[in-house]
Amino acid sequence: MPLHDESGRVALLGGGFSTDTDGVLDDWVLGLARRPRPKVCFVPTASGDAEGYAERFLGAFAGRECEPSVLRLFRREADDASLRAFLLEQDVVYVGGGNTANLLAVWRVHGVDRLLVEAYERGTLLCGISAGANCWARGSHTDSFGPLAFLPDGLGLLPGSVCPHYDSEPGRRPSYRRAVASGALPAGWALDDGAGALFTDGVVTRTVAREVGAHLYRVEPDGRGGVTETVVLP
Structure with missing residues (x-):
C-alpha cells in the first residue's frame, strides 16, 4: 500500500551537481x-563507487535543506535487513x-533492484543522471559496452526506453533513432543535457529546463522504417 498519494515517481535528469554549477536541477529534485527536509541517498554504483563522485555529492548537498547520505555497494557494510531499512x-x-x-548487475547481486522497486511503490522519488536515468526503464541507449549500443534491460519502472545526452554526445541521436526504428529498443524518451522530466506511474507529468533549447523528446517508430520525434516542451 503506498504511503502517500505521490507514489510511483521517477525523475530523469540531464544534469545536476556533477555537471552544472547553478544547482537548478538538484533544487528541482528536492x-x-x-x-521539507528530505533524506537524499546518492548511489554511485555505476561509477564503481568512485570516492570523488560521492564527495562531490556530499559537498553539493551539505548546504541544502536535506539529509544527504551515500550508499556504497563495493564496500558494503550493512546486512540485508539494515540495507532494506x-x-x-x-x-x-x-x-x-x-x-x-554494471550498475544493474551489481544491484541484482545485492538485491538493491528489488528494494528500489519497493521504495518506489512506497513513495520514494527515484532519480538520476545518465546511467542513473537509464536504469529505471525497460531498456536504454548506452555506452556500457564501449561503442553506443542498446541495452534491452532495466528495472522497468518506466515503460519503454531512455536515451540520455541526446544533444551533447556525437552519435547519440541517430543511434537511438535507429534502435527504436528497428525495434531493438521500444519507443521511449530522449533527454537533452539541461532538461529534467518527472514521471508519475510511468506517465510524464512535469518537464523543466535549466537553459533555453533543452528538451525531452518522445521517440516512436513510424511504421515505415523510421521514427517520429515529438518535443515535450518544458
Whole structure:
C-alpha cells in the first residue's frame, strides 16, 4: 500500500551537481520530495563507487535543506535487513552516472533492484543522471559496452526506453533513432543535457529546463522504417 498519494515517481535528469554549477536541477529534485527536509541517498554504483563522485555529492548537498547520505555497494557494510531499512527510509534516491550494465548487475547481486522497486511503490522519488536515468526503464541507449549500443534491460519502472545526452554526445541521436526504428529498443524518451522530466506511474507529468533549447523528446517508430520525434516542451 503506498504511503502517500505521490507514489510511483521517477525523475530523469540531464544534469545536476556533477555537471552544472547553478544547482537548478538538484533544487528541482528536492522540491519534488515528500517532506521539507528530505533524506537524499546518492548511489554511485555505476561509477564503481568512485570516492570523488560521492564527495562531490556530499559537498553539493551539505548546504541544502536535506539529509544527504551515500550508499556504497563495493564496500558494503550493512546486512540485508539494515540495507532494506536504510533504503526504505529515504525520500529521494539519486543515482549517478557511469556504466548502466554494471550498475544493474551489481544491484541484482545485492538485491538493491528489488528494494528500489519497493521504495518506489512506497513513495520514494527515484532519480538520476545518465546511467542513473537509464536504469529505471525497460531498456536504454548506452555506452556500457564501449561503442553506443542498446541495452534491452532495466528495472522497468518506466515503460519503454531512455536515451540520455541526446544533444551533447556525437552519435547519440541517430543511434537511438535507429534502435527504436528497428525495434531493438521500444519507443521511449530522449533527454537533452539541461532538461529534467518527472514521471508519475510511468506517465510524464512535469518537464523543466535549466537553459533555453533543452528538451525531452518522445521517440516512436513510424511504421515505415523510421521514427517520429515529438518535443515535450518544458
